[in-house]
Amino acid sequence: MSLVSVDNVSLSLGGRQVLDQVSLHIDTGEIVTIVGPNGSGKSTLLRVIIGALTPQTGQVTRQKGLKIGYVPQKLHIDPTLPLTVRRFLSLPKRVSDAAAHAALEDAGAGHLCQHQMTSLSGGQFQRVLLARALLMEPDLLILDEATQGLDQPGSADFYSQIETLRHKKGCAVLMVSHELHVVMAASDRVICLNGHVCCHGAPEHVASAPEYRALFGTGTHGALALYRHEHHHDHDGCDHDHSYEENA
Numbered sequence: 001m002s003l004v005s006v007d008n009v010s011l012s013l014g015g016r017q018v019l020d021q022v023s024l025h026i027d028t029g030e031i032v033t034i035v036g037p038n039g040s041g042k043s044t045l046l047r048v049i050i051g052a053l054t055p056q057t058g059q060v061t062r063q064k065g066l067k068i069g070y071v072p073q074k075l076h077i078d079p080t081l082p083l084t085v086r087r088f089l090s091l092p093k094r095v096s097d098a099a100a101h102a103a104l105e106d107a108g109a110g111h112l113c114q115h116q117m118t119s120l121s122g123g124q125f126q127r128v129l130l131a132r133a134l135l136m137e138p139d140l141l142i143l144d145e146a147t148q149g150l151d152q153p154g155s156a157d158f159y160s161q162i163e164t165l166r167h168k169k170g171c172a173v174l175m176v177s178h179e180l181h182v183v184m185a186a187s188d189r190v191i192c193l194n195g196h197v198c199c200h201g202a203p204e205h206v207a208s209a210p211e212y213r214a215l216f217g218t219g220t221h222g223a224l225a226l227y228r229h230e231h232h233h234d235h236d237g238c239d240h241d242h243s244y245e246e247n248a
């Protein structure tokens with residue numbers, strides 16, 4: 001059974017249909033990425049999956065007892081409020097020092113424990129949000145454009161931490177991102193959303209699908225191909241199809 005199944009979900013907000021007959025599933029341990037243009041319903045779909053929004057038709061089935069860790073796009077913290085990372089991790093529910101340290105270590109932020117939240121860089125802040133999500137010991141980690149505002153090396157580092165975590169914890173990951181070439185290369189499956197699911201499948205399949213190219217052009221496809229090409233040389237014996245790279 002899947003961790004989460006979304007079946008024929010439709011939802012209108014403010015009189016506008018945002019999700020149209022969307023179906024998807026997320027299985028144990030896989031990384032699934034949702035891509036799509038601005039306003040295509042990606043955040044709304046995540047909010048339906050975590051149960052913050054109820055669809056008008058269709059249904060969402062979560063595995064019994066499923067624990068979800070959610071990393072939001074951003075979180076506003078009052079800049080005048082003195083708040084250390086350690087205290088932030090105990091809001092709203094107190095956690096032990098051992099749990100807080102372990103979560104920070106797993107998020108690559110072990111050294112930040114006594115820092116002020118307001119003094120963190122964008123990348124450090126997102127790692128602390130990731131640590132907070134890990135405190136849930138999630139079966140499914142959901143990230144909504146978690147690297148917005150980070151530079152490219154910062155985002156690549158963040159997603160490589162996510163891949164490491166997926167292996168260490170065995171949790172599934174569902175994420176939304178605009179950094180198509182970085183996240184797609186790290187994903188097992190990609191879902192291209194534009195209100196409805198335009199196309200889905202393995203990253204290279206989606207990158208060369210006409211529906212995806214109509215939305216994003218071929219630039220990101222080229223970047224993905226480049227990444228895959230480098231990836232191939234780093235891992236001899238990998239036998240994925242390179243035919244699409246000829247045209248990239």
Ligand SMILES: Nc1ncnc2c1ncn2[C@@H]1O[C@H](COP(=O)(O)OP(=O)(O)OP(=O)(O)O)[C@@H](O)[C@H]1O
Pocket residue numbers: 013014018036037038039040041042043044045
């Ligand atoms: N509470 C709301 N009331 C009315 N319309 C809303 C509401 N929330 C979202 N929308 C609209 O639904 C559409 C989809 O929004 P959503 O945030 O899900 O898109 P997105 O794909 O995540 O976009 P982005 O890439 O810009 O973050 C947008 O047109 C948005 O204006």
